Amino acid sequence: MLNTSLAPSSATPTATPASGHAEGVTNEEFRAAMSRLAAGVVLVTAQEPPLDPDDPLAPGGEDVGMTATAFVSVSLDPPLALVSLREGSRMDDLLAEQPLWAVSVLAESQRHIAGRFAMKGRISDRLLFEDIPYVRGEVSGAPLVGGALATLELRTEQRVTAGDHTLVVGRVLTARVPSADGGPLTYFKGRYRQLG
DSSP states (O other): OOOOOOOOOSOOOOSSOTTOOTTSOOHHHHHHHHTTSOEEOEEEEEEOOOSOTTOTTSOOOOEEEEEESOEEEEETTTTEEEEEEETTSHHHHHHHHOOEEEEEEOBGGGHHHHHHHHOTTOOOHHHHHTTSOEEEOTTTOOEEETTOSEEEEEEEEEEEEETTEEEEEEEEEEEEOOOOSSOBEEEETTEEEEOO
16 A cells, blocks of 8 residues: 655755755756757847937947847737847847847858857957848848848847846847758757757
8 A cells, every 4th residue: 555644754855055046956957957958049139329329420339249049939919039138248238228139040051150159258249240141130220140041120028037137028020031941050958959
C-alpha cells in the first residue's frame, strides 16, 4: 500500500541558494535551461534623433544596432511584436526616446552580422554598419539589412520593466519578405546555428 500521508520531510530546503535568489534557481541553472530553447536571431535597429532638430545643418543622429534573440509576435489584430532589452543598454535608452525602430530577421549566411552587433565593448555603431548592405525603412528611417529573411518597422506602444530587462511592445507598421532564399539564423546552446 502506498503511503500518501503529508508528514513533513526531514530534509529542509535551503532558503536562499548561493546566487541570492529566494526562488531556488541560480543564474547558471536558468541560463543552462534557457540555452536549450532554440531562437531566431534578429538585428534591432533605430536611428538617433538629430542632435538639434531645429537646425537643418546639425548632424543627424547615429544608427544604432543590437543583436537579439528575444523577439516575438504578440498580436495579429493589431499587429504587435515585442523585444526584450537589457535595462540601461544603449538600445533601451534610445528606444525610451525614439518610438520608431526596425527589425531584420537574419538569414543563416548573416552570422557575421549577428556576431558584430553582439560584441561587448564594441566600436562605434557607425563603423559596424559601414560595410553592411542596407536600405532605410520608409517609416522608421532605421537600417533594414539587405539579404534578411524579413524586415519589420515598428512604433513603440508600451514599455514594461521586467527584472533587469525592458519589454518593448511595438505596433508593426511595415512587414516585408525581401528574401525567400536560405534558412534562418538560430541560436542554441550558446552558439549560432543553422537548421538541418
